[in-house]
Amino acid sequence: MKAIPTTVWAIALLSAGLVAPDCAAQDPASQNALNRQVRAFLDANRRQWRDMNVSEVDGQKLFDLVVENGYTTALELGTSTGHSAIWIAWAMSKTGGTLITLEIDERRYNQALENFEAAGLSRYIDARLADAHELVYEIKGPFDFIFVDADKDWYPRYFEALLPKLTVGGCFTAHNVSDRGRRGMRGMAGFVEALESTPNLETEFFRAGGGLSVSYKRAPN
Numbered sequence: 001m002k003a004i005p006t007t008v009w010a011i012a013l014l015s016a017g018l019v020a021p022d023c024a025a026q027d028p029a030s031q032n033a034l035n036r037q038v039r040a041f042l043d044a045n046r047r048q049w050r051d052m053n054v055s056e057v058d059g060q061k062l063f064d065l066v067v068e069n070g071y072t073t074a075l076e077l078g079t080s081t082g083h084s085a086i087w088i089a090w091a092m093s094k095t096g097g098t099l100i101t102l103e104i105d106e107r108r109y110n111q112a113l114e115n116f117e118a119a120g121l122s123r124y125i126d127a128r129l130a131d132a133h134e135l136v137y138e139i140k141g142p143f144d145f146i147f148v149d150a151d152k153d154w155y156p157r158y159f160e161a162l163l164p165k166l167t168v169g170g171c172f173t174a175h176n177v178s179d180r181g182r183r184g185m186r187g188m189a190g191f192v193e194a195l196e197s198t199p200n201l202e203t204e205f206f207r208a209g210g211g212l213s214v215s216y217k218r219a220p221n
């Protein structure tokens, strides 16, 4: 896993005009302390993720997507015990953003809250015990980063409900999705077709972990 030099990211984002100065890391000492706390938490729990959590390589990919694009308004469906949320929220601590994450299972939700606290990231996360089937229609956007990792058979409906709430330039990502799904693997063929046939989306696939579709919205709906 890469060590992330906070000040380098902040300077790069600022000079690229991706974040306003007041959103960038303002206090290097606090940022360094947070980096150490998150890293220590992730290292200590590397082999403890047993609730369908994403792999480290996928967590790192989510982190990179947020930081490299300066995203600040994230939504996750399927918190579980919080592994992916920790990576996204860590990235948010660098861009000045926040993550809303939804989980339907109370035990996992409570464990996630404990994990967010232990990682030092609670202030970047609005964690909700909720049914995503309802919340995706009720929740107000816009979002510039969406990560879907809840019940797979609902992916097409999550996509349909959330695409209008994604900003132009924003990114819709979904876990356990592969372009090999077109041949019927994992039952994701229909979802992959929906991604690829949407004219204002540009989709690529990240294959190093559990399979991640990464779709950038290039024009309004």
Ligand SMILES: C[S@@+](CC[C@H](N)C(=O)[O-])C[C@H]1O[C@@H](n2cnc3c(N)ncnc32)[C@H](O)[C@@H]1O
Binding pocket: 051, 052, 053, 054, 077, 078, 079, 080, 081, 082, 083, 084, 085, 102, 103, 104, 105, 108, 130, 131, 132, 133, 149, 150, 151
């Ligand atoms: C694959 S796990 C998520 C793993 C998590 N992203 C991580 O990396 O730590 C899927 C989670 O989605 C939750 N889930 C399933 N259906 C849901 C729904 N309708 N609303 C909210 N959460 C749901 C499950 O309870 C489960 O914890």
